[in-house]
Amino acid sequence: MQVALANNYDLQIAVTRIEQSRQLAAQARAQYFPFLNYGVTASDGKNEFAGAVVPNEGVTQGAFVGAASVAWEADLWGRIRRQNESARAQYFATEQARRAVMLSLVSDVAQAYFELLDLDLQLDIAKQTTESFSQTVSLFTHRLEGGVASKLDTSRAEGAQATAAASIPELERQIALKENQINVLLGGNPGPIPHSARLLDQVVPPDIPSGLPSALLVRRPDILEAEGQLRSANAQIGVATANFFPRIGLTALFGRTSAPLDSLSSAQATVWSVAGNLSGPIYQGGALRAQKRQAVAFWEETKLQYAQTAQLAFQDVSNALVSRTKYEAIRAEQAQAVQAYQESVKVSLQRYVAGKASYFEVLEAQLELYPAQNALAFTELNRRTVVVLLYKALGGGWNLTDPEWVGPKS
Numbered sequence: 001m002q003v004a005l006a007n008n009y010d011l012q013i014a015v016t017r018i019e020q021s022r023q024l025a026a027q028a029r030a031q032y033f034p035f036l037n038y039g040v041t042a043s044d045g046k047n048e049f050a051g052a053v054v055p056n057e058g059v060t061q062g063a064f065v066g067a068a069s070v071a072w073e074a075d076l077w078g079r080i081r082r083q084n085e086s087a088r089a090q091y092f093a094t095e096q097a098r099r100a101v102m103l104s105l106v107s108d109v110a111q112a113y114f115e116l117l118d119l120d121l122q123l124d125i126a127k128q129t130t131e132s133f134s135q136t137v138s139l140f141t142h143r144l145e146g147g148v149a150s151k152l153d154t155s156r157a158e159g160a161q162a163t164a165a166a167s168i169p170e171l172e173r174q175i176a177l178k179e180n181q182i183n184v185l186l187g188g189n190p191g192p193i194p195h196s197a198r199l200l201d202q203v204v205p206p207d208i209p210s211g212l213p214s215a216l217l218v219r220r221p222d223i224l225e226a227e228g229q230l231r232s233a234n235a236q237i238g239v240a241t242a243n244f245f246p247r248i249g250l251t252a253l254f255g256r257t258s259a260p261l262d263s264l265s266s267a268q269a270t271v272w273s274v275a276g277n278l279s280g281p282i283y284q285g286g287a288l289r290a291q292k293r294q295a296v297a298f299w300e301e302t303k304l305q306y307a308q309t310a311q312l313a314f315q316d317v318s319n320a321l322v323s324r325t326k327y328e329a330i331r332a333e334q335a336q337a338v339q340a341y342q343e344s345v346k347v348s349l350q351r352y353v354a355g356k357a358s359y360f361e362v363l364e365a366q367l368e369l370y371p372a373q374n375a376l377a378f379t380e381l382n383r384r385t386v387v388v389l390l391y392k393a394l395g396g397g398w399n400l401t402d403p404e405w406v407g408p409k410s
Contacts, residue, residue, distance in 0.1 A: 001106050007187025008105050014098040021087075021094040028087035031080045034072035041065045050257075067255025067271055077245040082238030089235060093228030100221035103396040109185050110388045116178045117199035118381035122374055123171040126164060129370045132345070133161035136362060139353075156363055164370065204383050217313045220395035226306040233299040240292040246280030316393035323386045327379060334376040341369040 005011065041050040044062040048054055075081055137157040144154050180190035217223060254272045281288060344365040351357035 001109050003186045003188075004105050004109050005102065008185060009187060011098070011101050011105055014094075014101040018091070018094045018098055021091040025084070025087040025091045028080075028084045031073070031083065032075070034070050036068065036070050038068045039066070063257075065255070065257045067253055067257070070250075070252040072250050074248045074250070076248060077242040079239055079242030079245075079247075082235045082242065086232045086235035086239065089228045089230075089232035093225045093232065096221040096225035096228060100225060103221060103392055105185065106396070107388050107392040109182065111385050112178060112182050112185065113195075114199065114202065114381055114384045114388070116175065116182065116193065116195070117197060117202065118377060119171055119175045119178060121199045121377045121380070123168065123175065125370070125373045125377060126167045126171055129366075129373075130161060130164040130168065132366060133157060133164055136349075136366065137161055139349075140359060152359070156359065160363060160367060199377070199380055199384070202384055205387055217310065217317065217395070220313050220393075223306075223309050223313055226302070226309040230299070230302045230306045233295070233302040237292065237295045237299055240288070240295040243288050243291065244281070246278050249277045249279075251275045251277065313393065317390070320386055320390035320393050323382070324390065327383045327386060331376070331379045331383060334372065334379055338369070338372045338376050341365065341372050345369055 042062070042064050043049070043051050044060070046058055046060045047056055049056075049063045050065045073080065137154065140154045140157045176192075179193040182193050183190050252272075252274050256269045257271050345362075348357055348362045348365040352359065352362045
């Protein structure tokens with residue numbers, strides 16, 4: 001998980017989106033302040049001034065224009081304020097989106113790791129089953145050679161052995177694919193994952209107490225992200241409303257201009273002005289009204305998305321809690337079934353050797369044990385991954401700083 005949080009590409013992409021959003025918020029905040037600009041133009045020609053055509057009786061002369069200007073908009077109707085509110089909400093939403101990526105990433109790594117250990121367990125079961133069938137084939141073969149068994153016994157046992165053996169390369173293929181998946185999550189190239197842990201050695205956490213407060217759900221990053229989008233959409237309504245009103249601006253200009261150039265040092269070359277301006281819409285064919293209606297409709301959409309996200313969060317928590325309880329009950333029954341089938345195989349072999357049972361009884365017992373063992377292994381996997389799902393459903397490390405997400409380094 002430390003490697004994944006440091007190298008995963010999805011997380012790095014989310015970080016760059018935060019930076020983009022931060023700079024957009026800075027651009028919106030800059031509108032509160034006066035804009036200071038400058039311009040300098042120098043030229044030399046006939047019938048022109050500073051690059052523009054100006055008749056001067058064909059006299060060739062130089063020209064110079066240099067000025068600094070200041071412009072500031074008075075935010076009387078709250079347009080700039082609402083733009084800043086929208087930009088800050090978007091920044092908050094992208095920050096929560098990054099934490100959502102972090103939560104999904106650590107959950108995906110944990111789940112993929114448990115799935116890898118489960119495949120290892122299934123591979124062990126397949127190898128043990130193949131060995132068990134091999135011993136049965138050997139037993140049937142010796143009895144066939146002794147004239148106390150038929151070729152049918154041996155053929156059926158060899159077929160069961162081959163079927164079990166065929167699952168070994170398939171499981172090895174799935175293990176390789178799962179290792180590739182984990183490596184990509186870690187930001188690396190496909191390849192094997194060195195590991196020695198076993199699935200059954202991974203202790204399942206204690207039972208989750210009932211009555212978890214629903215307040216935990218408001219800490220989920222996807223809900224907080226949806227909340228930020230909702231606030232941003234609401235602020236955009238204010239921006240669209242402010243566009244109906246005039247914009248009031250103040251401007252100032254100071255500089256020097258002269259043609260010809262030898263008059264630049266005289267007092268007459270000084271240029272300055274202070275002005276106010278007022279501009280606003282009169283008729284735009286309903287464009288402003290449509291913009292506001294579009295902003296209101298978008299706000300309605302984000303409001304519904306927020307409600308849907310919260311509803312799905314409750315579903316995630318409920319599903320995880322129910323599954324956690326039921327998997328425990330399933331495991332208890334499946335463990336009992338595996339134990340019974342193991343005893344059945346043992347007794348049937350003893351009865352077969354003693355001549356009290358047929359080959360069919362032995363094969364039937366072995367064929368029932370193999371799927372029961374795989375089913376138990378799958379349930380053992382689910383008991384562990386459901387904890388990961390519950391962790392994700394509750395928002396994971398909602399109260400952790402970024403260094404705490406990474407955890408102590410080994």
